[in-house]
Amino acid sequence: MDKFEKLTGIAAPMPLVNIDTDMIIPKQFLKTIKRSGLGVNLFDEMRYDDNGDEIPDFVLNKPQYRDAEILVAGDNFGCGSSREHAPWALKDFGVKSVISTSFADIFYNNCFKNGILPIVLPKEAVDVLMKDAEKGSNARMTVDLESQMVTSSDGDSFPFELDSFKKHCLMNGLDDIGLTMEKASAIDAFEAQAEQARPWV
Amino acid sequence: MSPKTLYDKIWDAHVAHEADDGTCLLYIDRHLVHEVTSPQAFEGLRMTGRSVRAPDKTIAVPDHNVPTTPGREDPKNMTEDSAIQVAALDKNAKDFGIHYYPVSDVRQGIVHIVGPEQGWTLPGMTVVCGDSHTATHGAFGALAHGIGTSEVEHVLATQTLIQKKSKNMKVEITGKLRPGVTAKDITLSVIGKTGTAGGTGYVIEYCGEAIRDLSMEGRMTVCNMAIEGGARAGLIAPDEKTFEYVNGRPHAPKGAQWEAALTWWKTLFSDEDAHWDQVITIKGEDIAPVVTWGTSPEDVLPITAVVPSADSFEGGKVGAAQRSLDYMGLTPGQKLSDIEIDTVFIGSCTNGRIEDLRAAAEILKGKKIAVKRAMIVPGSGLVRAQAEEEGLADIFKEAGFEWRLAGCSMCLAMNPDQLAPGERCAATSNRNFEGRQGRGGRTHLMSPAMAAAAAVTGKLTDVREMM
Numbered sequence: 001m002d003k004f005e006k007l008t009g010i011a012a013p014m015p016l017v018n019i020d021t022d023m024i025i026p027k028q029f030l031k032t033i034k035r036s037g038l039g040v041n042l043f044d045e046m047r048y049d050d051n052g053d054e055i056p057d058f059v060l061n062k063p064q065y066r067d068a069e070i071l072v073a074g075d076n077f078g079c080g081s082s083r084e085h086a087p088w089a090l091k092d093f094g095v096k097s098v099i100s101t102s103f104a105d106i107f108y109n110n111c112f113k114n115g116i117l118p119i120v121l122p123k124e125a126v127d128v129l130m131k132d133a134e135k136g137s138n139a140r141m142t143v144d145l146e147s148q149m150v151t152s153s154d155g156d157s158f159p160f161e162l163d164s165f166k167k168h169c170l171m172n173g174l175d176d177i178g179l180t181m182e183k184a185s186a187i188d189a190f191e192a193q194a195e196q197a198r199p200w201v
Numbered sequence: 202m203s204p205k206t207l208y209d210k211i212w213d214a215h216v217a218h219e220a221d222d223g224t225c226l227l228y229i230d231r232h233l234v235h236e237v238t239s240p241q242a243f244e245g246l247r248m249t250g251r252s253v254r255a256p257d258k259t260i261a262v263p264d265h266n267v268p269t270t271p272g273r274e275d276p277k278n279m280t281e282d283s284a285i286q287v288a289a290l291d292k293n294a295k296d297f298g299i300h301y302y303p304v305s306d307v308r309q310g311i312v313h314i315v316g317p318e319q320g321w322t323l324p325g326m327t328v329v330c331g332d333s334h335t336a337t338h339g340a341f342g343a344l345a346h347g348i349g350t351s352e353v354e355h356v357l358a359t360q361t362l363i364q365k366k367s368k369n370m371k372v373e374i375t376g377k378l379r380p381g382v383t384a385k386d387i388t389l390s391v392i393g394k395t396g397t398a399g400g401t402g403y404v405i406e407y408c409g410e411a412i413r414d415l416s417m418e419g420r421m422t423v424c425n426m427a428i429e430g431g432a433r434a435g436l437i438a439p440d441e442k443t444f445e446y447v448n449g450r451p452h453a454p455k456g457a458q459w460e461a462a463l464t465w466w467k468t469l470f471s472d473e474d475a476h477w478d479q480v481i482t483i484k485g486e487d488i489a490p491v492v493t494w495g496t497s498p499e500d501v502l503p504i505t506a507v508v509p510s511a512d513s514f515e516g517g518k519v520g521a522a523q524r525s526l527d528y529m530g531l532t533p534g535q536k537l538s539d540i541e542i543d544t545v546f547i548g549s550c551t552n553g554r555i556e557d558l559r560a561a562a563e564i565l566k567g568k569k570i571a572v573k574r575a576m577i578v579p580g581s582g583l584v585r586a587q588a589e590e591e592g593l594a595d596i597f598k599e600a601g602f603e604w605r606l607a608g609c610s611m612c613l614a615m616n617p618d619q620l621a622p623g624e625r626c627a628a629t630s631n632r633n634f635e636g637r638q639g640r641g642g643r644t645h646l647m648s649p650a651m652a653a654a655a656a657v658t659g660k661l662t663d664v665r666e667m668m
C-alpha cells in the first residue's frame with residue numbers, strides 16, 4: 001500500500017448528503033476481476049448521461065476538478081453496501097482523502113485498506129473547507145497525517161482525530177500484509193529451519 | 202512433553218511467529234488457487250509491486266466455472282465472465298511463475314482432487330485454498346482449510362496466514378460399516394448428529410476402526426464435508442494406506458527424502474492422553490445409507506425413513522424445516538424412497554474420484570436410467586482417463602449418462618450445468634442450499650452408489666435392495 005504522509009492537492013466540493021456506494025460505483029461494474037480500472041466508472045450515473053457522454057455540470061467533469069485528490073463531501077459519505085469497489089474506484093480515479101462530518105462504518109474501514117484517508121471534522125470546519133474547495137483548482141488544500149491537520153488554501157487549520165493504529169498503518173503504508181511483512185525475519189528464520197527439518201516440502 | 206493431538210503437532214510445527222495475544226503467523230506449505238477467488242488477490246500483488254513469496258508451493262487450476270463439455274479450450278465456448286476469469290488465471294500463473302494445470306491439460310480437475318493426485322498434498326502439511334472444501338486434504342493428516350480473497354493475497358505475498366488456534370474435537374467411528382454404507386454416509390451422519398454449527402471453533406480428527414478401514418478416497422470424502430459441520434478443518438492421522446497412496450506421485454518426495462519424510466509422518470498421531478475439548482462417538486454399524494431431505498446438510502435421514510414434519514423439530518429449526526419442506530416440495534410422512542428424481546449428478550470434490558465412479562458403475566452395469574438426465578463429471582482428467590481404461594465410461598454411457606470433462610460443474614452451477622426451477626436432483630456433492638445447483642433446483646445429497654440407484658429407479662432408492 002502507498003504511504004500516506006502529507007498531501008497538498010485540489011479538493012472537489014460534493015455537498016450532497018448520503019452519497020452511497022451505489023452512487024460511488026454502480027453494481028454493473030462489480031463483475032470485474034480487478035480492483036483497478038474502476039476510476040472511469042466512479043460516480044458513473046452522476047457523471048455520464050444515457051449515451052455515455054459526460055454531464056458537464058458534474059463536479060469531477062469540470063476542468064478545474066478533473067485532477068482532484070480530495071473530496072469534501074456532505075454527511076454520511078459511503079453509506080450502503082459493503083463493496084470495497086467503492087474505495088477501489090476512488091483510489092483508481094486519484095482520490096486520496098475524503099473529508100466529511102461522518103462516514104458509513106464499513107466504507108470508512110475499507111478506505112484504510114486501500115490507502116485512502118477519510119477525515120471526520122465538525123460541521124463548521126467542513127463548511128469552511130467546502131467553501132474553500134468551491135474556489136477551484138487554485139485553492140489547494142493540505143492534509144497532514146502526521147500532525148493530524150487539514151489546512152485550507154487560506155491557511156485555516158483544523159485538527160482531526162484518528163485511531164493511532166490506523167494512523168500507524170497508513171503512515172507506513174501497511175495493511176495486514178504489510179504488517180506481516182514487518183515480521184519477515186521471523187518468516188525467513190522459520191523457512192530456513194523448516195527447510196532443514198522437512199526438506200521435502 | 203505434554204501429550205498432543207495430531208492438530209497440535211501440525212500446528213506447532215508451523216508457527217512462524219506468535220504475538221502476545223496468541224495471534225500466530227502460521228506458515229503455509231501448499232497454497233492451491235482457482236480462477237474465481239484469486240483475480241483480485243493477484244491484482245493486489247500487482248498494485249503493491251509484491252511478488253509471490255513461494256511460487257514453488259503455489260498451485261493453480263481452473264475448475265469452478267469451466268464448462269465440462271468438449272471444446273472448452275476455446276474461450277468462445279465459455280460465457281464471457283468465465284472466459285475472463287480463466288484467462289486471468291492463465292496470465293497470473295504465468296506472470297508469477299506458479300504451477301499451473303490449464304483446461305487443456307489432462308491433469309486439470311477440481312483443485313481438491315488434483316492436489317492429492319499430483320502428490321502436492323502430503324501428511325503434516327498446512328494446505329490452504331480460497332475455497333471452503335480445502336478440508337478434503339485433511340485425509341492425509343494435513344491441516345487444510347479454506348480462506349478468503351484477502352487471505353489468498355496474504356498467503357501469496359507472505360506464505361503465512363494470521364491465525365488463532367482452534368479447539369480439538371475427536372469424532373470416533375467404531376467398528377465396521379454394514380454393506381452398502383460408504384464414507385459419504387459416515388460424513389453426512391456425523392453432520393446429522395452435530396448439526397452444521399456443531400464443529401464451529403474446532404478442528405475435527407476422525408478416527409476409529411471404520412475410518413481406518415476407509416480407502417484414501419473415502420477418507421477424503423469424510424474430511425471434505427468437515428466444513429459442512431462448521432469445523433475449520435477435518436483430519437485423519439496418516440497410516441500405511443496414506444503412505445502407499447502418496448508414494449510415487451509426481452510431487453511426493455523420493456529416495457532419502459522419502460525415508461526422512463516417512464520417519465516424521467509416522468509421529469503424526471494424537472498421543473494417548475491428549476486433551477480433547479469434545480468427543481463424539483458413533484457406532485459404525487448404526488450408520489445406514491442416508492439422504493438429505495431439506496436444504497441444509499444436517500437434514501439427514503436414513504433412506505428407510507419418512508419426510509419429517511416441521512413441528513418434530515425445536516426452536517428456530519421449526520421455521521427452517523417448514524421453509525425447507527416448502528422449497529423441496531415434500532409432504533411430511535411421505536416415504537423418502539417414494540420421492541421421484543429428475544436428474545442425477547455424480548461428481549464434485551466430495552465424490553468425483555475413481556472409487557466413487559467404480560461404486561456407481563457397479564450399480565449401473567447393464568442397466569438404463571429412468572430419469573430425465575444423468576451426468577457423471579469426473580473430478581480430474583486423470584480420473585476420467587482411468588475410468589475409460591477400466592471400462593467404466595462405457596457402462597455409464599450405455600446406461601444413458603452423459604460422460605463429462607472434469608470440473609466443479611453442477612456442484613455449484615457456476616458453469617452452464619444447472620438445474621431448472623423445481624427440478625429434483627440426486628447429487629453426490631456437498632451442499633443442498635436453496636438455489637445451489639440452479640435457481641429453484643432441489644438437491645438431495647447422497648453417496649455415489651445411492652445416486653446411481655436413484656438413476657436406475659427414478660426415485661430415491663435404498664441401494665441395499667440392488668446389491
Ligand code: SF4
Pocket residue numbers: 264265311312313332334549550551608609612613630631
Ligand atoms: S466441486 Fe463443489 S465444493 Fe468442490 S471445489 Fe468445486 S464447487 Fe467447491
